[in-house]
Amino acid sequence: MTATQPAATPAKSQRLEQAVTGLVPPQVGEAVIRVVWPRLSGSRIPGLALVAQFCIQSIILAPVGWFILLPLFLKKILIRRRYVLTNRRLRIGRFRLKRSVREVALADIEDVLIPEGSYNSFYRTATLEIVAGGHVAMRLPGVPEPEGFKRAILGACKAWVPGRTKLPPPELLASAKTK
Numbered sequence: 001m002t003a004t005q006p007a008a009t010p011a012k013s014q015r016l017e018q019a020v021t022g023l024v025p026p027q028v029g030e031a032v033i034r035v036v037w038p039r040l041s042g043s044r045i046p047g048l049a050l051v052a053q054f055c056i057q058s059i060i061l062a063p064v065g066w067f068i069l070l071p072l073f074l075k076k077i078l079i080r081r082r083y084v085l086t087n088r089r090l091r092i093g094r095f096r097l098k099r100s101v102r103e104v105a106l107a108d109i110e111d112v113l114i115p116e117g118s119y120n121s122f123y124r125t126a127t128l129e130i131v132a133g134g135h136v137a138m139r140l141p142g143v144p145e146p147e148g149f150k151r152a153i154l155g156a157c158k159a160w161v162p163g164r165t166k167l168p169p170p171e172l173l174a175s176a177k178t179k
Helices: 010-014 046-057 062-079 146-160 170-178
Strands: 032-036 082-086 089-093 100-105 109-113 125-132 135-144
Touching: 032 135, 032 146, 046 062, 082 146, 089 135, 100 135, 109 146, 125 146, 135 146
Parallel strands: none
Antiparallel strands: 032 082, 082 089, 089 100, 109 125, 125 135
16 A cells, blocks of 8 residues: 655645745745834834833733733734835735735845934844935834844845845954954
């Protein structure tokens, strides 16, 4: 008695499987490099997040702060925004929607900035500004680990956009300038 292999479904055979993230060239298909879910501090009601932060830091009012964060948390669950970096573009998507809310092609991205004063040490988040065409094309509020996501975006641009110079990491450039 021999076992037969079931036929692969069309949806599964079209999906790109990859051993290491981001090793699918953009000419072959779009592969996700990194997905980031914004934190509560990046909500549309930043004042509410700051009041909750103050209450939680006061220790006595911590339960009040948690209660204040409840609507923001429910909003986060229902809306489910996410920032998706692929080998072709950076996009803002919503839960289970195939289309993007906003997107910028990697070839258009010139720089990624973290504005002064946007880092929140309590929530450990910051706002990233994507510069394309000489102006801010997209703002990503509430990004956890903002420096790492910034480096991932710039690294994807250098790796997948033809004609971009392959510069060494910023640490090496800084140490070369001081010598």
